[in-house]
Amino acid sequence: MFQPLYVAATGLSAMEDEILNITDNLANAKTVGFKKGRAEMESLFYIEKSFKDMLYEAMSGSDTPPVTVEYGTGVRVASTPRDFSQGGIETTNNPLDIAVKGNGFLIFQMPDGTAAYGRAGNLHLDNDGNLVDPNGHKLDPGIVFPDGTTSVVIQQDGIIQAAINNETTFTEVGQINLARFTNNGGLKSIGQNLLQATESSGDPYIGVPGEDGFGSINQFALEQSNVDVITEMMRMVMVQRVFDTVTKAVQSYEGMLTSIDRMKQ
Numbered sequence: 001m002f003q004p005l006y007v008a009a010t011g012l013s014a015m016e017d018e019i020l021n022i023t024d025n026l027a028n029a030k031t032v033g034f035k036k037g038r039a040e041m042e043s044l045f046y047i048e049k050s051f052k053d054m055l056y057e058a059m060s061g062s063d064t065p066p067v068t069v070e071y072g073t074g075v076r077v078a079s080t081p082r083d084f085s086q087g088g089i090e091t092t093n094n095p096l097d098i099a100v101k102g103n104g105f106l107i108f109q110m111p112d113g114t115a116a117y118g119r120a121g122n123l124h125l126d127n128d129g130n131l132v133d134p135n136g137h138k139l140d141p142g143i144v145f146p147d148g149t150t151s152v153v154i155q156q157d158g159i160i161q162a163a164i165n166n167e168t169t170f171t172e173v174g175q176i177n178l179a180r181f182t183n184n185g186g187l188k189s190i191g192q193n194l195l196q197a198t199e200s201s202g203d204p205y206i207g208v209p210g211e212d213g214f215g216s217i218n219q220f221a222l223e224q225s226n227v228d229v230i231t232e233m234m235r236m237v238m239v240q241r242v243f244d245t246v247t248k249a250v251q252s253y254e255g256m257l258t259s260i261d262r263m264k265q
Contacts (some may be wrong), residue, residue, distance in 0.1 A: 004253045010044065010076060011242075018077075019240075032122075032225070033121065035085075040074065043072060043075055044076060070216045081185045082184075085185065086223070089101060090220055092222055093220065097222050099221040103214045104180075105179050105195070106133075108139060115179075116194040117179055120222075129144045137194070143176070146162065148164045151166075153170055153241055156216040156217050158178065158208060158211045158217050177206050180206075181204055183201050185201075
């Protein structure tokens, strides 16, 4: 009797999740290296024998498969995959800013020793000279700059060179590696603009930038978010209209129930 209300509730819940996803995208429109997400829906239904078919079976004893009726029971969010398309590259004045142009993720070491992956290249030095991300996570393998470093060169293949005390000669201090996965969509978000490998993503393949299909490293540059604000606003308007329409359907059904109740009196 109340099945339409349940179906409407699933729709309203799904639209709420979609709005949450859009809001998150818009909130991170200026987050370096952020990859937008989307909510993918799937319909729900169950199959039921019609009364006519069940009566026919009862009277004839026939083993003929009955015609079935499918009833929709609503919708739910099936997954929230991220779009890993390239974001725009913005030039900066910071020699420690890097952008990955092409395939691959920067590798960071978490406090528990595990690896995390991201595209945000807004790096800086901590108090010990380690090259870290904005949250203090070190690159993996770690890169330490010697005291008195005055100039830094980061090549497209990830090799880092440093000059000390304004000298004209540069010394190699480390190598930035990249990681790629068979299924980027299987990566798990762990916050702080970082991702973690899962069974679905597969194990990471580690390589040198510019080789074996890996992207290149660009110094004095940052990859911006791939969120298109106008597209997200259009999605928001569409979701709002669907939400309003489902709400009106609920109101119509409530009116029908009220009419039936009056007929009983």
